[in-house]
Amino acid sequence: MIVKNTYGVSVAFSIAKYGIAPKSEFTGSALQRRKPLNKPKAKKKESKDRERRERSLSRRSKQKIRKKITCFSRTQKRLSFVTLTFLNKVSDEQAVNVLRKFIDNVKKRSDDFQYLWVVERQTKNDEFKGNPHFHMITNKYWKIEKWWNYWLALQHKNGIVPER
Structure with a gap:
């Protein structure tokens, strides 16, 4: 798992x-990481560099x-790659909460469901710049029509609706 x-x-x-x-x-x-030998502390850099480092x-x-x-x-014999995006601007906590509910439901309906997910911020979408989306690698074959509709319904249920 x-x-x-x-x-x-x-x-x-x-x-x-x-x-x-x-x-x-x-x-x-x-805990397995080797500890560095007494390195001198680096000087503080500008906030621009700090912001860049936090996002990468x-x-x-x-x-x-x-x-x-x-x-x-x-x-695993076969893996699937899935990207889950949001209909509107969401906070990080709200995004992870919706993903958790989605994964819990998938686990209930799938035998031996295993996955790995990574969150990424949108950079090319000017309307929702910085909005999180998820990349998942799973051992499940996805019926797109079924699961994509569930992903959209779950967003609506949690107050994420498209802008009009």
Whole structure:
């Protein structure tokens, strides 16, 4: 099973299904990170650089995501890539809440549903600049008509309606 938690992406496998536990290199724990040797503190940079850094992933984070996807792809025969976008401007909390409800419903209706998701901010959409959307890699075959309509209905139910 692949799980997304508050602090980053974590991987937990069912030993019963695969027979052995994968190496610990795929856990992504910050406790496994080597501590740097007394580096001098960097000077504070301008707020523009700080804003840019907050909105982009570090090289280490990108590497961890690649490792998780590689591990996931080696344990699954077929994977699907899904992008979930919103009808209108939403807050981060509201977006994650709708995604959580969506995933909970998918889990109820699918056997052995496994997934990995990443949130990304829209940059090319001038109307909803900075709006979150989700990229998911799953082991499920998606019937687009059914699940896309559910995704839209779930947004309406949670007060996210298109602008008119």
